[in-house]
Amino acid sequence: MQFSPLFSGALALAVAATPAGAYKVYVSNEKDNTISVVDSEKMEVVKTIKVGQRPRGITVTKDGKYILLCASDDDTVEVIDAQTFEQVGTLPSGPDPELFILNPDGSKLYIANEDDNLITVVDMASKAVVAEVPVGVEPEGMGISPDGKTMVNTSETTNMAHFIDTASHEITHNVLVDSRPRFAEYKADGSEVWISAEIGGTVSVVDDKTRTIKKKITFEIPGLRAEAIQPVGVRITKDGKKAYVALGPANRVAVVNGETYEVEKYILVGQRVWQLAITPDEKMVISTNGVSNDITFIDIATDEAVKSLTVGGLPWGIVVAPN
Amino acid sequence: MQHMSSGRLFLLAITMWLLGALNARANEAIDFRIGYLRLDEKRLALSVLDVPPRDDGIAGAKVAVNDNNTTGKFLNQNFILEEVKIAPEADPLPAANKLVDAGYSYLIVDLPAAMVLKIADAVRERHVLVFNAGATDDVLREEECRVNVFHTAPTRTMLADGLGQYLVWKQWRNWFLIRGSHEADKLWAEALRRAAKRFGAKIVEERVFEDTGGARRTDTGQVQIQRQMPVFTQGAADHDVVVAADESEVFATYLPYRTWVPRPVAGSAGLVPSSWHPAHEQWGATQIQNRFVKATGRRMQSKDMQAWTAVRIIGEAAQRTGSGDVQKIADYIKSPQFSLAAFKGQKVTFRTWNWQLRQPVLLSDARSVVSVSPQEGFLHQFSELDTLGIDQPETKCNLP
Numbered sequence: 001m002q003f004s005p006l007f008s009g010a011l012a013l014a015v016a017a018t019p020a021g022a023y024k025v026y027v028s029n030e031k032d033n034t035i036s037v038v039d040s041e042k043m044e045v046v047k048t049i050k051v052g053q054r055p056r057g058i059t060v061t062k063d064g065k066y067i068l069l070c071a072s073d074d075d076t077v078e079v080i081d082a083q084t085f086e087q088v089g090t091l092p093s094g095p096d097p098e099l100f101i102l103n104p105d106g107s108k109l110y111i112a113n114e115d116d117n118l119i120t121v122v123d124m125a126s127k128a129v130v131a132e133v134p135v136g137v138e139p140e141g142m143g144i145s146p147d148g149k150t151m152v153n154t155s156e157t158t159n160m161a162h163f164i165d166t167a168s169h170e171i172t173h174n175v176l177v178d179s180r181p182r183f184a185e186y187k188a189d190g191s192e193v194w195i196s197a198e199i200g201g202t203v204s205v206v207d208d209k210t211r212t213i214k215k216k217i218t219f220e221i222p223g224l225r226a227e228a229i230q231p232v233g234v235r236i237t238k239d240g241k242k243a244y245v246a247l248g249p250a251n252r253v254a255v256v257n258g259e260t261y262e263v264e265k266y267i268l269v270g271q272r273v274w275q276l277a278i279t280p281d282e283k284m285v286i287s288t289n290g291v292s293n294d295i296t297f298i299d300i301a302t303d304e305a306v307k308s309l310t311v312g313g314l315p316w317g318i319v320v321a322p323n
Numbered sequence: 324m325q326h327m328s329s330g331r332l333f334l335l336a337i338t339m340w341l342l343g344a345l346n347a348r349a350n351e352a353i354d355f356r357i358g359y360l361r362l363d364e365k366r367l368a369l370s371v372l373d374v375p376p377r378d379d380g381i382a383g384a385k386v387a388v389n390d391n392n393t394t395g396k397f398l399n400q401n402f403i404l405e406e407v408k409i410a411p412e413a414d415p416l417p418a419a420n421k422l423v424d425a426g427y428s429y430l431i432v433d434l435p436a437a438m439v440l441k442i443a444d445a446v447r448e449r450h451v452l453v454f455n456a457g458a459t460d461d462v463l464r465e466e467e468c469r470v471n472v473f474h475t476a477p478t479r480t481m482l483a484d485g486l487g488q489y490l491v492w493k494q495w496r497n498w499f500l501i502r503g504s505h506e507a508d509k510l511w512a513e514a515l516r517r518a519a520k521r522f523g524a525k526i527v528e529e530r531v532f533e534d535t536g537g538a539r540r541t542d543t544g545q546v547q548i549q550r551q552m553p554v555f556t557q558g559a560a561d562h563d564v565v566v567a568a569d570e571s572e573v574f575a576t577y578l579p580y581r582t583w584v585p586r587p588v589a590g591s592a593g594l595v596p597s598s599w600h601p602a603h604e605q606w607g608a609t610q611i612q613n614r615f616v617k618a619t620g621r622r623m624q625s626k627d628m629q630a631w632t633a634v635r636i637i638g639e640a641a642q643r644t645g646s647g648d649v650q651k652i653a654d655y656i657k658s659p660q661f662s663l664a665a666f667k668g669q670k671v672t673f674r675t676w677n678w679q680l681r682q683p684v685l686l687s688d689a690r691s692v693v694s695v696s697p698q699e700g701f702l703h704q705f706s707e708l709d710t711l712g713i714d715q716p717e718t719k720c721n722l723p
Contacts, residue, residue, distance in 0.1 A: 179664045227669040
């Protein structure tokens with residue numbers, strides 16, 4: 001028995017068109033004091049959760065059971081049950097928490113406290129602060145190495161990426177990058193950290209072995225002034241071959257070749273694009289567009305924007321549940 | 324022979340000692356000494372809320388020194404600030420020279436234009452950089468520009484253009500200009516007239532409010548003012564907005580709600596253009612505002628921001644060059660690489676023809692920021708920020 005060419009063609013098409021697995025996507029809406037829960041397959045808002053004042057940084061525990069949220073103006077990190085969407089507790093955070101990151105085994109949460117020039121380290125089991133690390137002025141971006149041994153924090157006014165040993169809580173290296181560094185993202189193999197500089201308009205690729213800048217990526221968009229290109233969120237695919245950079249008021253996400261560092265494409269999304277998240281199956285990258293109150297789904301296979309979806313007021317942070 | 328050898332030994336010893344000293348120095352912190360000169364005067368204001376705080380400006384410099392030192396601890400750089408107050412009638416040179424003699428290579432001045440020039444010229448050959456954080460006089464960037472003076476304060480024409488763009492965007496094109504009788508008021512009015520002409524607005528009438536002297540505030544309060552201001556504004560040609568030029572704090576505060584016909588007020592009252600505002604929170608400004616409040620117990624004002632920016636410019640150049648050499652710092656600030664993040668939504672840079680800091684202009688009422696100029700649609704071939712103030716083709720500054 002043989003398939004006709006037409007039939008097999010149709011089958012191939014059907015396979016290619018298989019939608020991405022359905023994941024829950026959580027978007028923090030800074031202005032509305034809400035989280036939008038989005039179904040990644042239907043690309044629809046399925047629920048809106050009321051949260052504390054000025055929600056920004058958002059993440060999910062490794063088992064997907066809890067949403068963690070920086071309620072910046074409440075000076076707390078909220079713990080929200082991902083099934084019931086009820087707040088079940090808080091974590092100590094230090095004042096004005098903005099961004100944070102969980103270590104790979106989910107045992108420690110590292111929080112940037114912008115007003116105090118501190119990184120607060122919270123033990124997730126005991127819910128206690130176990131260390132405070134003094135860093136530069138206005139700590140913001142937080143990255144962690146895949147082995148969990150190094151935490152990278154960017155301080156916006158000091159213009160540095162601080163490499164912190166997670167065992168000793170000591171800064172081991174300070175790497176000077178361009179103005180107002182916002183975000184630090186390790187490659188999955190731990191070889192590089194990519195650091196965006198919002199005002200400098202660049203992404204510095206730092207070699208993790210030497211802790212020096214091996215490449216500075218710049219962006220040029222015809223018809224846009226250099227001042228409007230303000231890189232913030234950065235996400236890299238697991239194979240390290242592709243990186244996505246949110247360019248703020250340039251309203252675009254840049255697609256960067258992870259090996260040659262060439263910018264391959266600029267994808268028009270919404271206004272003031274802040275943060276990005278990649279779905280676990282790596283089929284979609286999703287951007288939060290602050291000023292246009294929406295998020296944009298980008299197909300990673302084609303690097304085309306698929307759909308923009310209205311969420312709450314001034315969407316800021318975004319995370320996709322791992323399961 | 325014996326003598327020669329001991330001489331050589333001596334030289335060797337000296338060389339060794341020098342080398343040792345140099346090595347030791349490499350590990351020592353580099354000090355950046357910043358002098359801050361300002362007037363010792365009490366400023367008057369019509370509203371007690373507008374009386375400048377005692378530490379206006381210098382407080383911003385202090386916060387920036389803290390910021391620089393937080394960064395400096397990673398780079399072994401140390402920033403030191405020394406404040407000197409000068410009487411309005413005094414010669415500023417003894418104070419400036421004393422600072423320079425003591426190793427202060429960076430002078431931030433919040434002084435009248437004439438004093439700024441006097442200091443700039445006196446220290447020009449002494450490898451000292453001067454930062455004008457107070458004077459808005461265009462003349463300091465034009466006819467009287469200086470190669471060793473950087474301006475973090477905006478000019479009157481920048482402020483006027485920032486306001487003018489917004490009024491035109493709002494379609495409030497007919498302006499009733501009321502100016503004070505003092506020299507500063509005349510300059511401010513001139514900048515506003517220029518803005519009207521540039522952006523297609525029309526000054527349909529201009530009146531002068533004479534300062535006849537007397538106290539700014541009295542126990543009888545607003546009783547007379549309530550009758551005086553409507554009469555003063557009576558019978559003016561049809562206008563969309565009243566634009567007040569009153570740097571001297573004689574009348575502008577009294578205009579809102581008291582004009583003969585109901586019209587919004589802008590300029591020195593109502594919608595006011597400035598480099599900063601205590602309620603500005605956009606673009607991460609919340610962070611510097613919080614830091615400032617924590618350090619000073621009050622909110623940040625324009626002059627605080629201008630001084631903060633000056634100190635941060637020195638810090639930025641120190642960080643990028645890793646050098647304590649004044650010439651290297653100056654070269655970096657003057658290079659195309661220089662830019663600074665200053666909580667205004669885009670990097671701030673210098674105009675290379677007169678060393679004026681390009682910066683957005685905030686438009687605010689007493690409570691909140693209404694808009695930020697340049698307004699959308701005011702285009703420029705190089706930087707939209709250069710639609711604010713006197714631009715390169717019109718400049719009268721001719722630096723080497």
